[in-house]
Amino acid sequence: xxxxxxxxxxxxxxxxxxxxxxxxxxxxxxxxxxxxxxxxxxxxxxxxxxxxxxxxxxxxxxxxxxxxxxxxxxxxxxxxxxxxxxxxxxxxxxxxxxxxxxxxxxxxxxxxxxxxxxxxxxxxxxxxxxxxxxxxxxxxxxxxxxxxxxxxxxxxxxxxxxxxxxxxxxxxxxxxxxxxxxxxxxxxxxxxxxxxxxxxxxxxxxxxxxxxxxxxxxxxxxxxxxxxxxxxxxxxxxxxxxxxxxxxxxxxxxxxxxxxxxxxxxxxxxxxxxxxxxxxxxxxxxxxxxxxxxxxxxxxxxxxxxxxxxxxxxxxxxxxxxxxxxxxxxxxxxxxxxxxxxxxxxxxxxxxxxxxxxxxxxxxxxxxxxxxxxxxxxxxxxxxxxxxxxxxxxxxxxxxxxxxxxxxxxxxxxxxxxxxxxxxxxxxxxxxxxxxxxxxxxxxxxxxxxxxxxxxxxxxxxxxxxxxxxx
Amino acid sequence: xxxxxxxxxxxxxxxxxxxxxxxxxxxxxxxxxxxxxxxxxxxxxxxxxxxxxxxxxxxxxxxxxxxxxxxxxxxxxxxxxxxxxxxxxxxxxxxxxxxxxxxxxxxxxxxxxxxxxxxxxxxxxxxxxxxxxxxxxxxxxxxxxxxxxxxxxxxxxxxxxxxxxxxxxxxxxxxxxxxxxxxxxxxxxxxxxxxxxxxxxxxxxxxxxxxxxxxxxxxxxxxxxxxxxxxxxxxxxxxxxxxxxxxxxxxxxx
Numbered sequence: 001x002x003x004x005x006x007x008x009x010x011x012x013x014x015x016x017x018x019x020x021x022x023x024x025x026x027x028x029x030x031x032x033x034x035x036x037x038x039x040x041x042x043x044x045x046x047x048x049x050x051x052x053x054x055x056x057x058x059x060x061x062x063x064x065x066x067x068x069x070x071x072x073x074x075x076x077x078x079x080x081x082x083x084x085x086x087x088x089x090x091x092x093x094x095x096x097x098x099x100x101x102x103x104x105x106x107x108x109x110x111x112x113x114x115x116x117x118x119x120x121x122x123x124x125x126x127x128x129x130x131x132x133x134x135x136x137x138x139x140x141x142x143x144x145x146x147x148x149x150x151x152x153x154x155x156x157x158x159x160x161x162x163x164x165x166x167x168x169x170x171x172x173x174x175x176x177x178x179x180x181x182x183x184x185x186x187x188x189x190x191x192x193x194x195x196x197x198x199x200x201x202x203x204x205x206x207x208x209x210x211x212x213x214x215x216x217x218x219x220x221x222x223x224x225x226x227x228x229x230x231x232x233x234x235x236x237x238x239x240x241x242x243x244x245x246x247x248x249x250x251x252x253x254x255x256x257x258x259x260x261x262x263x264x265x266x267x268x269x270x271x272x273x274x275x276x277x278x279x280x281x282x283x284x285x286x287x288x289x290x291x292x293x294x295x296x297x298x299x300x301x302x303x304x305x306x307x308x309x310x311x312x313x314x315x316x317x318x319x320x321x322x323x324x325x326x327x328x329x330x331x332x333x334x335x336x337x338x339x340x341x342x343x344x345x346x347x348x349x350x351x352x353x354x355x356x357x358x359x360x361x362x363x364x365x366x367x368x369x370x371x372x373x374x375x376x377x378x379x380x381x382x383x384x385x386x387x388x389x390x391x392x393x394x395x396x397x398x399x400x401x402x403x404x405x406x407x408x409x410x411x412x413x414x415x416x417x418x419x420x421x422x423x424x425x426x427x428x429x430x431x432x433x434x435x436x437x438x439x440x441x442x443x444x445x446x447x448x449x450x451x452x453x454x455x456x457x458x459x460x461x462x463x464x465x466x467x468x469x470x471x
Numbered sequence: 472x473x474x475x476x477x478x479x480x481x482x483x484x485x486x487x488x489x490x491x492x493x494x495x496x497x498x499x500x501x502x503x504x505x506x507x508x509x510x511x512x513x514x515x516x517x518x519x520x521x522x523x524x525x526x527x528x529x530x531x532x533x534x535x536x537x538x539x540x541x542x543x544x545x546x547x548x549x550x551x552x553x554x555x556x557x558x559x560x561x562x563x564x565x566x567x568x569x570x571x572x573x574x575x576x577x578x579x580x581x582x583x584x585x586x587x588x589x590x591x592x593x594x595x596x597x598x599x600x601x602x603x604x605x606x607x608x609x610x611x612x613x614x615x616x617x618x619x620x621x622x623x624x625x626x627x628x629x630x631x632x633x634x635x636x637x638x639x640x641x642x643x644x645x646x647x648x649x650x651x652x653x654x655x656x657x658x659x660x661x662x663x664x665x666x667x668x669x670x671x672x673x674x675x676x677x678x679x680x681x682x683x684x685x686x687x688x689x690x691x692x693x694x695x696x697x698x699x700x701x702x703x704x705x706x707x708x709x710x711x712x713x714x715x716x717x718x719x720x721x722x723x724x725x
Binding site (some may be wrong): 001002004006009012013016366367370371373374375376377378379380408433463464465468 | 534537539540559560564566567568571572574578579580581582583591592594595596600639640643677694
């Protein structure tokens with residue numbers, strides 16, 4: 001029998017017992033809908049997490065540290081590489097070298113220091129860090145109130161929410177109701193605060209002061225003398241321009257900063273870094289060294305190659321890429337489980353198909369007998385039942401995908417209403433990619449064909465003599 | 472054409488030939504011998520009536536010739552092919568192209584219109600779509616149902632339904648028409664109408680007809696030859712000489 005005739009007969013047969021076949025198709029739709037809903041939730045969550053992580057700047061960032069430093073993320077490298085004391089220093093030359101590497105967007109030194117910030121004549125001790133202008137697109141500033149730094153050197157400051165709360169005299173207790181950023185920002189924006197810091201002033205070489213101060217005899221090792229510097233207490237007035245909701249510095253863990261300056265400004269202040277003293281003892285010369293350099297890679301996919309290149313230069317690197325591997329595995333397992341649960345409904349629906357078609361055989365016993373008597377082969381009868389099952393599958397699949405999509409939209413909408421009530425930004429955690437649409441319909445089709453296997457075989461085996469005798 | 476049929480019969484070629492044909496059914500402990508050693512010959516173009524009381528095995532014999540059923544033993548040759556040796560697929564082809572069947576209960580598909588019923592065998596035969604409508608139209612015109620094409624079987628009288636069934640049986644141009652009590656559910660006038668159509672097909676198209684009936688009067692009136700069955704066995708044949716019926720057959724030809 002030709003495909004056209006087959007489908008025509010199948011459709012007319014389906015129409016013949018419209019209610020029953022519709023109900024069966026609805027069953028498939030519900031099954032497919034639950035599958036689509038489950039999987040699109042899984043995919044959507046994965047995309048949300050990935051999107052969040054990528055925009056958080058964690059995925060495209062490589063942190064570079066010198067092997068001389070005690071702080072080390074990878075113990076193995078320490079063993080395999082050159083000994084700590086012989087490794088290269090992380091300085092401006094290295095920074096520029098790294099910036100020249102392929103796929104590197106920027107490399108900036110990490111400047112952070114603990115200091116005192118005065119606001120309304122009250123001193124607050126906190127960690128201050130420099131922030132590159134590129135961080136403006138960082139996800140952490142999504143919920144920020146106010147504006148980003150007006151220039152790279154502007155005497156401006158962005159506060160982290162918890163610090164803003166502290167300045168405002170409010171305390172953020174864990175578990176307590178969250179105070180909105182807007183509320184915190186309102187009294188602070190545009191206000192001035194004073195940062196006290198210790199400036200490292202390079203001492204004029206071979207001066208009396210330095211010689212006296214160090215208690216060194218004149219004419220000592222030149223490098224030692226060049227390493228000499230004074231520490232001068234200074235004050236800098238800063239305007240509060242923004243209060244950020246999230247933490248733009250979350251990768252630093254314990255060294256988390258809560259006050260942010262434009263990076264160029266922070267550099268120009270020559271604040272004494274914790275590593276300065278050590279460097280001084282080690283006598284690196286007067287060249288300033290950085291404790292860490294953050295490297296931004298153009299694409300998260302290139303993190304590995306950039307990391308390898310920097311390692312070859314003789315530095316320690318760290319990226320969160322390794323963490324994402326297990327994340328991906330987690331989502332694969334999650335999708336699998338969601339898929340299995342979603343498929344359960346489809347499995348039930350497939351039993352519905354079997355039931356419907358077996359009923360159809362009983363009902364159409366005579367018709368099958370007639371068709372065989374006038375020349376239908378076993379194959380024709382089998383194909384006809386397969387076509388009916390397949391048509392229900394495809395139709396159910398299409399309706400199911402639409403239904404699943406609609407369910408997703410409703411849940412997404414409901415969740416966003418909830419998020420809005422909780423003063424959280426809306427999220428799009430629902431995703432129905434085209435391959436899921438095609439896959440779900442194809443899956444419904446295949447499941448229907450499998451379900452149709454037994455009824456089709458049974459109908460094909462039907463003895464026409466018996467069938468025609470049956471009244 | 473007539474000469475050809477005669478020649479083929481003289482050469483020992485038959486439209487239908489059975490050799491010691493048996494069809495036994497097992498019902499628990501007992502074996503029902505529905506067809507029990509039947510050997511018969513039907514020449515091309517012949518109109519043969521199979522007579523017998525109910526349960527004599529005439530329908531079972533017809534089903535074996537139709538390829539709807541398989542013999543327990545023996546051979547059933549239709550157009551020189553032994554149906555006992557054909558695969559299920561080949562038997563379906565046999566039913567599709569070689570034989571046409573009409574039944575006592577018409578056996579039209581109730582959900583389809585007459586036109587669709589008549590078209591159905593052409594779907595299985597994969598006849599080109601463009602040609603079908605014309606063929607259906609002509610087949611229904613031939614049995615006088617051109618005006619009823621879009622009606623469903625339930626909207627028609629018994630006689631009309633049987634005529635539609637005839638049109639369907641002929642649509643793939645079979646050589647052999649098997650009619651299983653085609654008048655059993657009809658009044659005498661409609662019955663005569665059906666048998667007149669069958670006789671016309673026999674005479675104008677040269678179709679071989681095997682008519683199963685228990686009404687001897689009808690058989691005598693329409694058939695060239697009558698075969699009597701009882702308990703699955705061939706018990707009598709009238710007229711005994713096939714040649715005589717051939718003469719009468721020739722006499723009726725235009």
